[in-house]
Every structure is written in structure tokens, then in C-alpha cells.
Amino acid sequence: MRLVEACETKFNKHESFAPRYGWAKKAYDSCSVKHDQFNTDQAIIDLTVELGIGKSMVKSLRHWGVAFRIFTQVKIDNSEHAYPTSIGSTFFHDRLGWDPYCEHIDTLWLLHWWLLAPKSHVPAWWTAFNEFPGLEFTSEELEQWVTDQALSLNKKVSSASIKKDVNLLLRMYSSGQRQRDTYDDQIDSPFRELDLIRPSERDQTQFRFLIGPKAGLAPEIVLFSCIDFLLRARNNDQKTEKTVTISSLTKEAGSPGKVFNLTESALFSLLESCAKSNKDLLDLTEANGVAQLVFKGDPGVIAEEILRNHYSALTGRNCKKIGKAPLVGLDADSPANPPKAGKMAA
DSSP, X not given: OOHHHHBOSOOSOSTTOOOOTTHHHXXXXXXXXOSOTTSSHHHHHHHHHHHTOOHHHHHHHHHHHHHTTSEXXXXXXXXXXXXXXXXXXXXXXXXXXXXXXXXXXXXXXXXXXXHHSSSBSOHHHHHHHHTOOOSEEEHHHXXXXXXXXXGXXXXXXXXXXXXHHHHHHHHHHBOSOOTTOOHHHHHSOGGGGGOOEEEOSSOTTEEEEOOSOOTTOOHHHHHHHHHHHHHXXXXXXXXXXXXXXXHHHHHSTTSHHHHTTOOHHHHHHHHHHHHHHOTTTEEEEEETTEEEEEESSOHXXXXXXXXXXXXXXXXXXXXXXXXXXXXXXXXXXXXXXXXXXGGBOO
């Protein structure tokens, strides 16, 4: 998968705010009842009062809500209206949500996955995790890389916009205290918990991607992401192959191996654990020295069943009976309760 296939051509839409603790729930709440909350200046002003955040933060919340697939914007009467997606309704509904307040790191891993899944709304993030060749780097080197890749989108992007994207990406994910971190950076950056990027131990002006096993990354989350990747890469084609190599799930741009910074052996270990506890659904085999993941049924059905069982055990709730909207593939990005066709703009 290439950048032009995986991403919308959008840069610097975040108002320089990284997503904060509680923002996923705020994003869902902002459009769960009223769907025109973001489509006028007055609506945005009203949301500042309702959500208790500033006007620029409301605009940032709109960006991250769409980028994380919590809601999607539908054109009605030539105006954009926000509707919760299947993902948003399943996870962040007040009573029925699986993890409304992101109390479990598993939900952060899934949000990170959905942030980069096609069509991603953050091309700088996508190319940094999926295509950037460096392991240890400066922000300037990453900026130059993103600038070069933006040309493949036939998109003229200002250097200031790319600099803001790269700076925010590093603030959002870089774990470990840095001398120039603000107090807000240190206490309000949930995605730092994933420990995907750290400051270099040798030079505080440099960063490095952490490649290898990940503490707190559940096998079930990885298996779900692998199947979601296959379905999205094939545009929801229900004839998705029942066999896929571990190498492709590790090395292909857009794959879970790239997005989660996993080595092939680390990914194999996670999938092996999942296969052992779900022998009736999948298996790991080796043919001619090539490790393969084999599905014993419809991959999409398997992905959702394993994720529901995982969250049932994780939260103590019966997730098999709540949140029946699709969670895997492109259908998960659609409104859970779409507007009537007659209201939508042609």
C-alpha cells in the first residue's frame, strides 16, 4: 500500500493540540445527539461551553474525532453533519460502550491502529510509521522525509505545516521526559503509554522508534488489526484469502507490524498466543520455512468474535450482546445510525 492510496491529503488540521485524556469520549458525545455541532461558528462556540474547552480545541477535537473514526462527517443540505461511526458507538456510548473513558490501554492501541488505517487523515503520521527508513533521527530529518512524500500526493504543502505535524507527532508519542516538555505534555499525552517513540539516550535532540515486543499490547488486538488490515487493503472484498504470511503482516506498508513497530518474531509470538487460545478459529503453520496465519472461517467474523470475547473478559461486561455494529473493515467507519437518504446531499 502506498501513501496516495492510504491517506487523505490533509496536513496540519489539528490546531497544534494532540489528543488528550477524555477527548475520545468528548468527540463521541459532541455528535451523539446533535449532528450539526461543528458546522457553524456559533455551534463551535456553543461546544466550548458544553465541553469546557477552548474554540481551537473544539476544532482540534473535530479533527481527531474523524481521524480516530469515532465519528464521520456526512453532507446534508450542503452542510457537514457529524454522525458517530460503528466504532464510536460501540466503544464510547454512555451505557453500552465497551470502554467509554479509555480506561484500558487496549483501546489506545486500537485508536492508534484506526488512526493509521486507510483512509488515514494524518499522512505525516502514516508515512512516519510505515515508510520512514530511519530508526534514530532528528525532527528535521523526519520533516524532510514527510516533505518528500507529500510530493507523491501531488500536494503542495508548506514547510510550516509539515513542521507542525512532525512536532505534534513527536509530542504525542514520545515517551520519557524531555527537558523542553511542558507540564501539559507530561500529564496529558495518553499515546505516550504505548511507548512507540523515545528520545535518544545519546542525544536529547534526537528520537528513535522502538522496534520489538510491546508491553501491554494484547494478542487479540494484534489479531484483530491483522484482519482489519487485510479487509481494508482489499476494499472490504469478502473473498479475503484464508491464508496470509506473517512476513507480509510485518513488512507491508500499513500492516500491524509497521504500525505497532513489531519485528516479525514479536508479531509471530503474539499471533501464536492468540491461535493457541482460539484453535477453532485460526492456526499458525509453516510451509517451506514460511510462517503463515490460517483462518478457519470468515476472517471478519473471526476478528469481531475474538475482539468481543477479549473486551468481555477485560471489562466484565457481556460485549457479545452489546454493540452489534460492524467493527472490522471499511464498514466500521460508516455512521452507526445513518441519516435518511432523503436528507443527504446528492
